[in-house]
Amino acid sequence: EVQLVESGGGLVQPGRSLRLSCAASGFTFDDYAMHWVRQAPGKGLEWVSGISWNSGSIGYADSVKGRFTISRDNAKNSLYLQMNSLRAEDTALYYCAKGAGYSSGWPGDYWGQGTLVTVSS
């Protein structure tokens, strides 16, 4: 059974940093691209970042480019999102999603339950 479990969310002040983690199990992690997608309270889905199976291809939404860094550790079956210079508008539930293929050219076929990030003073 595919499982994606996010962690690392919490309340953080504007300008500070936070690192999210996603622990994956139930599939061959290093065969698939992985993504972070966020959802602000009461709003729609926003893609944040994606990384290919071997970290060779990485992409970011314009809204987080230069502030967020995605990475993965295939030996640990884990995905990460380092978030720096956080802003109030980064407040959202952050989902980890498994791509259905090795690159970003596939949809997300499994999603975690999300970890909540709240940026507030």
Place this chain on the structure above:
Amino acid sequence: DIQMTQSPSTLSASVGDRVTITCRASQSISSWLAWYQQKPGKAPKLLIYKASSLESGVPSRFSGSGSGTEFTLTISSLQPDDFATYYCQQYNSIWTFGQGTKVEIK
């Protein structure tokens, strides 16, 4: 960047109704389009990929069509479990989601 526009934003319907949601891309995405269902407090669930391919385990009352810039999701006979928010997503170039369509009880 590719923009995705869904319509309508909200749809009121009854059990048994045929429901159609439209999604338009700002440029051609071939058939690289997916549809998701999201219920309150839950993660999105993949329904359709490659515009018209049904994800395993998804009821056959869901269907997708279109290519290029115009796409539709159809629910042939709305069931109580189908009241939810639906999102289209292009994955031709990174990922972009539509703003969502909430299907509510009439």
